[in-house]
Amino acid sequence: NVDQLQNKKVSSVRGSTSEQNIRAAVPSVQVISFSDYPAAFLALAQGKVAAMTTDETILLALKSKTAKQDDYLLLDGYISEEPYGIGVRKGETALRDAVNGILLDLEKSGEARRIHERWFGPQSQSPLQRSFRIEAKARG
Numbered sequence: 001n002v003d004q005l006q007n008k009k010v011s012s013v014r015g016s017t018s019e020q021n022i023r024a025a026v027p028s029v030q031v032i033s034f035s036d037y038p039a040a041f042l043a044l045a046q047g048k049v050a051a052m053t054t055d056e057t058i059l060l061a062l063k064s065k066t067a068k069q070d071d072y073l074l075l076d077g078y079i080s081e082e083p084y085g086i087g088v089r090k091g092e093t094a095l096r097d098a099v100n101g102i103l104l105d106l107e108k109s110g111e112a113r114r115i116h117e118r119w120f121g122p123q124s125q126s127p128l129q130r131s132f133r134i135e136a137k138a139r140g
């Protein structure tokens with residue numbers, strides 16, 4: 001679990017929220033920062049760090065591309081919750097409303113679940129449980 005990362009080296013991407021969040025969650029961790037995800041994963045593969053931190057989907061994609069997938073696992077639990085969003089220019093209410101409408105329709109019709117299942121279901125290269133529902137919140 002995350003507590004087992006006490007006093008360990010962990011790779012992340014420089015300036016990312018994952019880099020900030022692991023420091024907050026495990027103050028004794030030594031973060032080794034890289035410019036991109038493949039470099040951070042390479043440090044893990046080479047044994048230079050004990051773990052890597054970033055979004056679950058990115059970790060699964062990196063793991064799926066390695067020949068030794070069984071050498072890696074995702075820890076139970078999260079260090080933070082960071083919902084994804086779509087930003088539009090302030091005042092672009094028609095575009096915002098169109099995007100929100102399409103996303104909400106995908107959720108309501110079940111198509112969003114089917115899309116998730118196709119790309120992240122149990123038979124995919126990157127299995128990931130769907131633990132969210134699409135919501136739209138109008139802001140400014």
